[in-house]
Amino acid sequence: MAEFKVELPKMGESVAEATITTWLKAVGDSIEEDEPIVEIATDKVDSEVPAPCSGILKEILFNEGDVVAVGSIFAIISSESESENQVSVIDTKENNEIEEINVEKEILQPLENSVTISQESNFKNSKKFYSPLVKSIADKEGISLKELDLIAGSGANERVTKSDILTYLENRKTTSNKTNQQNIIPTSNIPKTSTISLSGKDEIIEMGRMRKMIADHMVNSVHIAPHVTSFVEADVTNLVNWRNKIKKSFEEKEGEKLTFTPIFIEAIAKALRDFPLVNSSIDGDNIIVKNNINIGMATALPSGNLIVPVIKNADQLNLVGIAKTVNDLANRAKLGQLKPDEVAGGTYTVSNVGTFGNVMGTPIINQPQSAILALGAIKKKPAVIETESGDLIGIRHLMFLSHSYDHRNIDGALGGQFVRKVADYLESFDVNRTL
Numbered sequence: 001m002a003e004f005k006v007e008l009p010k011m012g013e014s015v016a017e018a019t020i021t022t023w024l025k026a027v028g029d030s031i032e033e034d035e036p037i038v039e040i041a042t043d044k045v046d047s048e049v050p051a052p053c054s055g056i057l058k059e060i061l062f063n064e065g066d067v068v069a070v071g072s073i074f075a076i077i078s079s080e081s082e083s084e085n086q087v088s089v090i091d092t093k094e095n096n097e098i099e100e101i102n103v104e105k106e107i108l109q110p111l112e113n114s115v116t117i118s119q120e121s122n123f124k125n126s127k128k129f130y131s132p133l134v135k136s137i138a139d140k141e142g143i144s145l146k147e148l149d150l151i152a153g154s155g156a157n158e159r160v161t162k163s164d165i166l167t168y169l170e171n172r173k174t175t176s177n178k179t180n181q182q183n184i185i186p187t188s189n190i191p192k193t194s195t196i197s198l199s200g201k202d203e204i205i206e207m208g209r210m211r212k213m214i215a216d217h218m219v220n221s222v223h224i225a226p227h228v229t230s231f232v233e234a235d236v237t238n239l240v241n242w243r244n245k246i247k248k249s250f251e252e253k254e255g256e257k258l259t260f261t262p263i264f265i266e267a268i269a270k271a272l273r274d275f276p277l278v279n280s281s282i283d284g285d286n287i288i289v290k291n292n293i294n295i296g297m298a299t300a301l302p303s304g305n306l307i308v309p310v311i312k313n314a315d316q317l318n319l320v321g322i323a324k325t326v327n328d329l330a331n332r333a334k335l336g337q338l339k340p341d342e343v344a345g346g347t348y349t350v351s352n353v354g355t356f357g358n359v360m361g362t363p364i365i366n367q368p369q370s371a372i373l374a375l376g377a378i379k380k381k382p383a384v385i386e387t388e389s390g391d392l393i394g395i396r397h398l399m400f401l402s403h404s405y406d407h408r409n410i411d412g413a414l415g416g417q418f419v420r421k422v423a424d425y426l427e428s429f430d431v432n433r434t435l
């Protein structure tokens with residue numbers, strides 16, 4: 001009887017670990033090939049892991065709530081197959097190999113044999129539970145058990161997560177009082193011991209897992225990047241008139257609704273080709289200019305949370321292709337059917353705040369990207385129209401574009417020129433355009 005060691009598969013270039021949320025099978029249960037055996041949650045999206053073969057679930061190596069690194073073995077399946085006399089795995093990587101993420105490569109190391117015996121025994125003296133990944137990071141960075149126990153955890157039952165310890169390390173490096181270890185900087189922007197005055201009618205709502213991750217991500221972004229925002233008002237009358245003229249025939253021909261979002265994304269992709277430095281990330285003292293233009297679109301979920309599916313190589317798609325991709329990702333995002341890789345790899349983000357009736361916004365950069373564009377609501381306004389025979393007052397469709405960018409690598413001139421270029425593409429839209 002062969003044994004199959006089931007590894008946590010790679011789920012996108014920026015996904016290093018996942019949390020076991022629900023085991024769908026118990027030890028001793030029969031399993032069919034490709035049948036889901038466990039539900040996992042990453043910092044990107046929730047998904048299921050299918051069985052690599054049919055058999056019996058022999059062993060479960062992690063409990064619900066545990067954090068598992070990509071490439072780690074988390075279950076063992078016994079199979080009746082006689083063709084396999086050797087242990088098989090469901091990932092292309094060799095055993096004990098864990099993919100490192102560039103922005104964390106100086107911290108994250110393979111978990112196998114990463115914690116020394118002395119450090120392991122030290123952790124056993126703690127009343128708190130720490131995942132192997134957290135212990136590995138603590139061991140490498142020289143964090144004592146006393147110091148680790150003082151870090152505020154944002155996970156289930158206040159468990160310290162990878163995000164918590166990495167944020168703590170970042171804060172520890174930048175704080176001016178590095179020697180005072182008792183002055184522990186909390187990793188969450190919400191203090192564990194509230195000092196807010198409450199009345200009897202106030203409602204206390206505990207943050208869910210996704211909301212905690214969003215909060216940490218936003219605080220981390222503001223901490224890392226000096227944000228600057230430039231604003232441009234664009235006259236999109238031609239664009240609006242063209243869409244009103246074409247949207248019915250577009251839906252009949254393509255079976256898809258044509259919203260404004262694909263048109264905006266098309267213009268943004270063109271502008272990113274004109275100003276490639278905006279499509280970049282910072283790695284230490286290096287600026288990494290991205291070759292691919294992968295545009296993320298912030299999408300509100302029914303739960304009130306936010307997710308950012310990514311349109312890969314947006315500059316290589318025509319308007320029909322962008323429209324189909326936008327509709328597909330948005331629909332599956334609301335149904336919770338996105339795959340981890342579909343929310344990874346973004347190089348620039350757009351947020352359509354106009355959907356909620358907002359005329360403008362100051363969005364926070366989606367790290368490790370360098371910029372984000374907020375699209376305001378399109379409003380009819382009186383405006384001056386310049387003609388060869390003189391200026392006129394007319395009713396025009398106007399909207400604000402709000403471009404937030406990282407001032408470390410994007411100066412005001414570049415940030416302002418970029419958003420102005422996006423506006424130029426929108427304003428010069430051809431009303432006679434055909435699909």
